[in-house]
Structure formats: structure tokens, C-alpha cells
Amino acid sequence: MVLSLMLLVVDHRFHHLQHLRSTLAFLTYPLHYIADLPFTATSWLNETASSRDTLLAQNRDLRDKNLHLRAELQKYESLQAENMRLRDLVDSSFKVGDRVLVAELSSVDLDPYKQQVIINKGSASGAFEGQPVLDAHAVMGQVINVTPFSSIVLLITDTSHALPVQVLRNGLRTIAVGTGRISELKLPYLPTNSDIVEGDLLVTSGLGGKFPPGYPVATVTRIDRSPDAPFSSVLAQPRAHLDRSREVLLVWTVPNQLPVTPREPEPAEEADPAPEPAAETESVTEPAAVPETPRESET
Amino acid sequence: MSEPGDGRLAILVTLCVAMLLMILPMPEWARPFRPHWVTLVLLYWAIALPHRVGVGSGFMAGIVLDVLTGTLLGQHALGLSVVTFIAIQLHQRIRVFPFWQQSLGILVLLVIEQLLALWVMGATRGVTPGLVYWTVPLIGAVLWPWIFVTLRKVRRHFKVI
Numbered sequence: 430m431v432l433s434l435m436l437l438v439v440d441h442r443f444h445h446l447q448h449l450r451s452t453l454a455f456l457t458y459p460l461h462y463i464a465d466l467p468f469t470a471t472s473w474l475n476e477t478a479s480s481r482d483t484l485l486a487q488n489r490d491l492r493d494k495n496l497h498l499r500a501e502l503q504k505y506e507s508l509q510a511e512n513m514r515l516r517d518l519v520d521s522s523f524k525v526g527d528r529v530l531v532a533e534l535s536s537v538d539l540d541p542y543k544q545q546v547i548i549n550k551g552s553a554s555g556a557f558e559g560q561p562v563l564d565a566h567a568v569m570g571q572v573i574n575v576t577p578f579s580s581i582v583l584l585i586t587d588t589s590h591a592l593p594v595q596v597l598r599n600g601l602r603t604i605a606v607g608t609g610r611i612s613e614l615k616l617p618y619l620p621t622n623s624d625i626v627e628g629d630l631l632v633t634s635g636l637g638g639k640f641p642p643g644y645p646v647a648t649v650t651r652i653d654r655s656p657d658a659p660f661s662s663v664l665a666q667p668r669a670h671l672d673r674s675r676e677v678l679l680v681w682t683v684p685n686q687l688p689v690t691p692r693e694p695e696p697a698e699e700a701d702p703a704p705e706p707a708a709e710t711e712s713v714t715e716p717a718a719v720p721e722t723p724r725e726s727e728t
Numbered sequence: 729m730s731e732p733g734d735g736r737l738a739i740l741v742t743l744c745v746a747m748l749l750m751i752l753p754m755p756e757w758a759r760p761f762r763p764h765w766v767t768l769v770l771l772y773w774a775i776a777l778p779h780r781v782g783v784g785s786g787f788m789a790g791i792v793l794d795v796l797t798g799t800l801l802g803q804h805a806l807g808l809s810v811v812t813f814i815a816i817q818l819h820q821r822i823r824v825f826p827f828w829q830q831s832l833g834i835l836v837l838l839v840i841e842q843l844l845a846l847w848v849m850g851a852t853r854g855v856t857p858g859l860v861y862w863t864v865p866l867i868g869a870v871l872w873p874w875i876f877v878t879l880r881k882v883r884r885h886f887k888v889i
Binding site for chain 1: 744747748750751752753754756759760762791792795796797798799801849857
């Protein structure tokens with residue numbers, strides 16, 4: 430009992446136990462795998478048994494969407510080029526370009542009072558602790574524990590997670606803290622007179638050094654300004670589909686670039702629909718050996 | 729069929745099944761109601777075979793469960809070791825109770841475990857769960873007779889002593 434109390438304190442205060450946890454998590458990986466098996470099997474069955482027509486229709490839809498997205502991308506690229514040119518003019522250019530890797534959520538239930546999920550990519554694919562995780566819409570969270578074949582992602586709505594953000598409209602910087610509810614973030618450090626309105630989009634500010642700047646995070650949904658309180662209470666709704674997404678993106682930002690490249694032969698993936706190498710958009714070649722920054726997300 | 733006394737495998741397998749049940753995906757509304765399978769199975773073995781399954785086993789199972797469900801390392805371990813300790817102290821009395829009295833005893837143990845977990849969550853600034861949190865021991869106590877009978881069958885079939 431004393432031992433478990435000690436463990437509790439040590440695990441909460443320091444992070445020496447990460448190795449122990451990773452080793453144990455690796456040993457219990459088979460259990461996670463078995464728990465995920467029914468879901469994987471059904472999705473595999475679905476895929477094999479779906480008719481040719483459905484596949485064709487889906488294919489057509491996807492091709493249409495791809496075309497649309499490409500058109501959007503062209504606009505974006507020209508804007509980016511223009512932005513870089515302007516930044517060059519004021520001598521503050523920086524390198525844009527993040528490397529991403531698609532991972533899939535395992536359908537495994539963790540503790541219901543913590544906002545965590547398990548994904549099927551681990552250190553064998555180059556994932557590391559503190560790595561940002563996105564879905565197709567916005568920032569989801571960060572990796573807190575890696576084993577060779579899986580890793581645990583702490584969502585931005587967990588109570589122990591805080592994320593430096595910025596209001597897109599005017600650049601107002603603040604911190605978004607999780608509330609423990611999957612559809613709510615709070616911004617507790619905004620003075621009552623700060624310029625923020627409902628519907629404002631919050632994006633990552635990149636200040637903690639952990640998340641790349643400029644990714645959307647949440648939309649402000651409710652603002653309570655009471656005249657006697659020093660801070661207004663602001664609630665925001667995450668843009669990421671935290672409880673619905675099945676595929677997520679692991680991101681390597683440029684300054685945190687890992688020298689390792691993802692090795693491709695992935696075991697235990699029969700029902701993975703998307704081939705991974707196609708997901709890498711831009712490979713950045715400079716292997717900057719920057720040591721990992723300490724965890725800034727613990728409030 | 730194994731020889732009498734060689735039941736380590738049976739105990740391990742039942743514990744593993746219980747752990748699987750703890751992480752098996754469930755619909756969102758049902759997640760807070762999930763009974764603590766591992767506690768129930770461990771309590772059965774502690775009451776039936778106190779010389780085989782003790783506080784140490786409870787602690788180890790708790791650590792594995794912590795890693796499995798991503799809680800703070802030691803949260804489940806604390807609860808499980810305390811609960812197995814009490815169960816071993818009281819095992820001779822609990823064994824002769826009728827089912828409904830056993831369930832009441834188990835309910836108290838489950839509430840103690842839940843309370844310890846709540847303290848840990850509170851001390852580490854976790855989420856404060858609502859009243860739903862306290863239905864988990866109730867569900868566990870209702871399930872107890874069935875778990876007891878099933879595991880007794882397992883124990884007799886594999887002659888675990």
C-alpha cells in the first residue's frame with residue numbers, strides 16, 4: 430500500500446516512470462490488440478464484402494473531392510509563397526513544411542474520466558513523446574506515451590492539458606485548458622475587457638514550442654463577463670472531431686525534426702485502408718538535433 | 729485437465745479476461761457504468777484461495793490495469809491491494825454467507841475501492857465525477873453471485889486448490 434502511494438506521488442510529480450510504463454504497456458499490447466480485434470475484423474469484412482458499385486461510387490466521390498482540395502491547395506500555395514516573399518522583405522522568414530503520418534485509432538476504452546485515446550503507430554514509426562496529433566479538422570492532442578507499435582494520445586480536453594492559442598481575428602494570445610468534457614475547452618486567463626467575441630476561431634500560437642503555429646483549435650461558444658470578476662469565463666468548442674475521428678495525423682514540425690525516417694514494414698495491420706507512404710506531404714531534409722523540450726502542457 | 733494445485737494458469741487467464749472486459753469498447757453512454765471486472769475476479773480468488781492470491785497479486789494486477797487504462801500509475805494498485813487485504817482478513821466469514829449477504833459485503837469493498845480512486849483523482853486535480861460514479865459498485869455487487877458461481881465452476885473444473 431505504501432508502495433502504491435509512493436508510486437502515485439512519483440508518477441504525478443516526476444516523469445521518471447515513463448520507461449517502466451512504456452515497458453509494461455508493451456507487454457500489455459496483446460490485450461489491447463485483442464480488444465481491438467472485433468472492430469478491425471468487422472471493418473475488414475465490410476471492406477471485402479462491399480459491392481463493386483459502392484466502391485466505384487466511393488471512388489468517384491473521392492476523386493471529386495480530391496480535385497476540389499487540389500484547387501484549394503493551389504490558392505493556398507500561392508498565398509504561402511506571397512507570405513514568404515513578404516516575410517523575406519522584413520527579414521523574418523521561416524521554414525514552412527511539416528511532415529505528417531496517418532495513424533488509426535484503436536477502439537479500446539480507457540479510463541472514462543481521462544481524455545485519452547490509443548493510436549496504432551508507435552516508436553517503430555518514429556512517433557515520440559510530446560508529438561502533436563491532428564485530425565482532418567483541427568488539433569486533437571499530443572502523444573504522451575509511446576511503445577513500439579502503439580502510443581497513447583492525451584486529448585486537448587483533458588484537465589491536465591493546456592494549449593497556447595491565439596485568436597485568429599486579432600492575434601490575442603491566451604491558453605486553452607481542458608475541462609474533462611469532450612466538447613469543451615475553457616480560456617481562464619482572459620481579462621474582462623479583452624477583445625474576444627463568440628464565434629472567434631482559436632489557432633495554435635506555437636508558443637510552447639510543442640505545437641506548430643497556425644493550426645485551428647476551437648471556436649469560442651460562450652463568453653460570461655461579470656463586472657466583479659477579474660477574468661471573464663470563456664468556453665470554446667474544439668474543432669477536431671475528438672469523439673468521431675478514426676484516422677489521425679502525427680506531425681513532425683521543422684524544428685523538432687527527428688533524424689529517423691519511418692520504417693515501412695508495419696506488422697499487425699491487415700485492415701489498414703490507406704497506404705502510409707502516400708501520406709507524407711513534404712519531407713524536410715535537415716536533421717536538426719534539437720533536444721526534446723520539457724513537457725509544457727502540464728498546468 | 730491439470731493436476732490438483734496447478735491452477736496458476738486458470739487464475740491468470742480469468743484475470744486476463746477480466747482485464748479485456750475492462751478495455752473492450754462500449755457505447756459512449758455505457759462507459760461510466762462499466763463494472764470493475766478485475767476487482768470482482770480478484771476478490772473471488774482472494775476469498776476462495778487466500779494462500780494463493782494476496783495483496784501482492786492485487787498490487788501487480790492494479791499496476792497492469794493502470795497501464796492498460798492509462799490512469800496514474802498506482803491508482804488501481806492502491807485500491808486493489810487495500811481491497812484484497814480486507815477480503816483476506818474476512819474470507820472465512822464471507823465464504824459462509826448466503827449470496828445476498830456476500831453481495832452486500834462485496835458492495836462495501838467496491839465502494840472502498842471507488843472512494844480511494846476518487847481521492848487519488850481529487851488529489852491530482854482530475855475530473856470530479858458525478859453521481860454515476862457510485863453506480864459502478866452497485867452494478868458490481870449485483871453481478872457478484874453470477875461471477876461467484878462461474879468462477880467456482882472454473883475452480884472446480886481445473887481443480888485449483
